[in-house]
Amino acid sequence: MSNGTAKKKLAGYWAASCGGCEISTLSINEKILDVADAFDIIFWPCIVDGKARDVEQLEDGEIDVCLFNGAIRTSENEYMAKLLRKKSKVLVAYGSCASEGCIPGLGNVTNRKEIFETSYTDCVSVDNPDGVLPQAETQMDEGTLLLPVIYDTVKTLAQTVPVDYFLPGCPPEAERIWDAIVAILEGKLPAPGSVIGAITTVCDECPRKRTEKKIKKFYRTWEIIPDDETCLLEQGLFCAGIATRAGCGACCPQVNSPCIGCYGPNEGVTDHGAQLMAALGSVIDSDDPEEIDRIIKEGIPDPIGTFYRFGLANSFLRRTKLNQNSQDA
Amino acid sequence: MSDFEPKIVGFCCNWCSYRAADLAGSARIKYPPNVRIIRTMCSGRFDPMFVFKALSLGADGVLMAGCHPGECHYVDQNYKAMRRYGMIKQMLRAMGIEEERVRLVWASAAEGHILAEYINEITETVRKLGPLNWSQNWVENEDRLASLEAIAHEHKEALEIKL
Numbered sequence: 061m062s063n064g065t066a067k068k069k070l071a072g073y074w075a076a077s078c079g080g081c082e083i084s085t086l087s088i089n090e091k092i093l094d095v096a097d098a099f100d101i102i103f104w105p106c107i108v109d110g111k112a113r114d115v116e117q118l119e120d121g122e123i124d125v126c127l128f129n130g131a132i133r134t135s136e137n138e139y140m141a142k143l144l145r146k147k148s149k150v151l152v153a154y155g156s157c158a159s160e161g162c163i164p165g166l167g168n169v170t171n172r173k174e175i176f177e178t179s180y181t182d183c184v185s186v187d188n189p190d191g192v193l194p195q196a197e198t199q200m201d202e203g204t205l206l207l208p209v210i211y212d213t214v215k216t217l218a219q220t221v222p223v224d225y226f227l228p229g230c231p232p233e234a235e236r237i238w239d240a241i242v243a244i245l246e247g248k249l250p251a252p253g254s255v256i257g258a259i260t261t262v263c264d265e266c267p268r269k270r271t272e273k274k275i276k277k278f279y280r281t282w283e284i285i286p287d288d289e290t291c292l293l294e295q296g297l298f299c300a301g302i303a304t305r306a307g308c309g310a311c312c313p314q315v316n317s318p319c320i321g322c323y324g325p326n327e328g329v330t331d332h333g334a335q336l337m338a339a340l341g342s343v344i345d346s347d348d349p350e351e352i353d354r355i356i357k358e359g360i361p362d363p364i365g366t367f368y369r370f371g372l373a374n375s376f377l378r379r380t381k382l383n384q385n386s387q388d389a
Numbered sequence: 390m391s392d393f394e395p396k397i398v399g400f401c402c403n404w405c406s407y408r409a410a411d412l413a414g415s416a417r418i419k420y421p422p423n424v425r426i427i428r429t430m431c432s433g434r435f436d437p438m439f440v441f442k443a444l445s446l447g448a449d450g451v452l453m454a455g456c457h458p459g460e461c462h463y464v465d466q467n468y469k470a471m472r473r474y475g476m477i478k479q480m481l482r483a484m485g486i487e488e489e490r491v492r493l494v495w496a497s498a499a500e501g502h503i504l505a506e507y508i509n510e511i512t513e514t515v516r517k518l519g520p521l522n523w524s525q526n527w528v529e530n531e532d533r534l535a536s537l538e539a540i541a542h543e544h545k546e547a548l549e550i551k552l
Contacts, residue, residue, distance in 0.1 A: 113547050135536035169483075172530070196536050206543055209536040213527040334438035337476040341433075341469035347458065352475045363480045376441035381485030382526045 068124040068245075070095075071115070072104035072154075073144055075130030075137035076164040076214065081155040082106040082129070084231030088238050098245055099125075112140065115147055123148040125244055127227075131157040131164040131373060132215040136208035145221040150244065152256075156230040158217040159255075160324050160332070161373025163230075168372050168379030169364055171212040212382060214373045226255040228305060230322035230370060236307050255305070259327040262301030262319050266310035268292065274345035278359025281318065292318045293343060298359070298366055303335040322370050331375045333367030395515040397450040398443040399424040399508070402432045404462035405497045406454035412501030420505035421512040424452060432456065432493075433466025437477050440491055445523050450490040450515035454504060457495040467495070489514050490521065 074082060086092060102123065103110040115123075126148035132138050145151050156162035167175065176193050180186060198205040217223050227240055240256045243249050250256065263270070270291045279296040286292055292299040292313055300321035301313060312319050325332035346352050360366050368375055401407040407428045413420060429435065432455025440451045453470065461467040474493040481488045492511050496504040 112544060116544060116548060135533055135540060138533075139537055139540045196532060196539070206536075206539050208540065209530065209532050211529050211533065213529065215527075329438075331438045331441055333480070334436065334441055337437040337473055337480070340476065341473040344472045344475075347465075347468045347471070349471060349475070352472050353478075356472075356475045356479050360476070360479060363476070363483045367476075367480065376438070376445040377480075377484050377486075377523065378445070378527050380483070 067100045068098060069102050069122060070099035070104075071102055071123045071126040071144060071148065072107065073126065073128050073130070073140055074106060075128070075140065075158070075217075076133040077130030077155065077157045078163070079106065080231045081157070084155070084229075084234070085127070085237060087231075087234040088241075089234070091238060091241075095241060098241075112143065115143055118147045120146050121149050125150045125152065127152050127154040128217055129154040129158050131161050132211075132217060132220045133164060133167065134208040134210050138215075138220055139208075141217055141220045150224045150249070151217075151221070152225045152227055152240070153217045153223045154227050155232055156228055156322050156324060156370050158223075159226045159228050159374070160371045161214055161216050162322075162370045165214045165216070165371070165373030166365065166369070167214045170380075171382055172210050175210070213379050216374050219373070224252045225249065228255060228257060228322075228324040229308060233308050233311075235309075255324075255327065257323070258306035260306045261326050262304045262306050262308065262310050262313070262323070265306045265308070266291075266301055266313045268313060270294070273343045275343055276345050277355060286316055288316055292316075300336055300369075302339045303329070303332065320369055324371060324374075332371035333363075333375055336367050393516060393520055395423050395449040395512055395520075396447060397424045397452055397508075397511060397515060398439075398448045399426040399452040399454065400432075400435050400439060401426050401428055401504075402434075402455045402462075402467075403428055403430045405456035405460070405495075406432075406504060408498035409454070409496040409501050409504040412498065413505045414501075416501050418502055418505045420508040423512045423515075424508050431461065431463050431466045432470035433461070433463060435470050435473065435493075437473050437480075440477055441480075444486065444490070444521060447522075447524070449518075449521045450511055451492075452507065452511050453491075453493045454496050454507065455493070457497055460497065486521070486523075487518050490518060 101108050103115050126144045128144060128151060132141055153159045157164055180188055180193050181191055194207055196207055196209045236257055268291045269289050273294050275296050277296055278298050286295045286297060297318040299318035301319035304319055304321045305323040305326045307323050325335055329335045344355055364372060401410055410426055435453045443451050455467045455470055458467055477491060478488045494507045
């Protein structure tokens with residue numbers, strides 16, 4: 061892969077994320093050496109030592125590619141997203157958090173005040189008699205100490221700064237990561253704004269036998285042991301594969317576990333959960349409004365966590381209704 | 390609140406409900422002008438995405454109208470609308486949106502007066518509930534900009550220290 065010319069500059073960053081995306085870059089195994097051949101890693105807090113000021117001192121656009129994982133939920137996340145956008149030629153929303161909010165995005169069912177109360181006062185294992193909460197500014201003898209503020213609403217990277225490419229998945233699969241790296245190196249990137257991945261759904265990669273899907277009841281995963289040949293949705297498990305972008309190789313359904321939708325919506329779809337609802341409209345086997353309501357209420361007790369486990373922050377509704385009083389937190 | 394005029398997006402299927410609206414017009418049946426009607430070929434085309442998008446872009450309510458169950462021009466697509474409506478309501482409840490803001494009704498091509506009645510009902514229901522103003526939900530706390538500036542300031546100071 062090395063071409064003898066000057067190495068390209070690669071940066072990486074994690075905002076609100078779990079660190080799994082960093083680990084996933086190593087899942088390309090020995091090909092990581094080709095990456096090291098082709099790129100200088102100039103900033104990547106998880107992997108090499110570096111400070112924000114190293115990035116601030118760069119020329120605008122000096123970074124060739126920045127792989128940004130994590131959602132935006134604090135002022136620090138937002139600051140770094142804007143900084144890296146300015147310094148990077150190509151900004152990639154790497155992984156589900158940066159692309160669509162993912163699990164951190166589920167924080168949008170609550171707000172800062174409630175999160176602080178749970179974490180710093182209400183939780184039974186917390187010992188905080190004075191009720192001290194994190195403050196943006198704290199005066200000390202030595203000077204003022206600053207902490208980033210936490211936002212009420214988690215945002216995706218693209219809701220914060222313009223993004224060139226999206227690499228979905230929680231985390232992205234090794235083959236897709238490698239596809240992206242090769243595309244970057246060969247300069248064969250798709251049109252800006254594209255998702256680097258397949259343009260079909262998980263069902264296309266799933267080897268299970270599919271006939272007509274008609275179900276009267278949704279089962280939770282612990283309630284039944286599905287057979288390992290028939291489509292999981294036909295067996296009553298909520299499998300999100302019907303409306304989820306392919307690219308993972310259907311790895312979950314292949315081990316008897318329903319797709320949870322981590323690759324996000326397929327091409328042309330904005331709202332993943334709404335697409336799942338549309339698809340399930342022809343799967344639920346009842347023409348009686350009351351029975352339909354019962355099937356849905358019993359089978360999908362947590363619609364946000366079921367339809368929008370990964371896509372809440374990127375959905376049209378984005379978050380639950382924010383109690384106006386809580387903004388004064 | 391008395392000045393509040395609800396914005397309601399109405400989805401009508403081509404074969405029954407849109408014709409009901411047409412009939413209401415030619416029969417000069419009065420109904421509130423709050424509903425903006427969008428015609429689709431069938432109630433099976435009422436994607437839940439349409440409903441959520443309308444609400445997030447400023448609609449205070451959504452009315453969906455199709456052919457009566459069993460009378461769909463495309464055999465059974467209105468049953469799909471019915472099931473999707475069940476999931477939409479379940480989602481709205483979880484999001485903290487009053488489920489009365491979204492309604493699925495049936496009106497045949499001969500039922501202009503019935504459609505007008507439904508439009509009356511949802512307009513009054515939404516008027517009582519008040520504006521939804523959904524996009525206000527993610528306008529960020531006012532301390533956001535102050536904090537961003539504080540970070541920039543702190544970093545600027547750090548950059549001035551030459552090692």
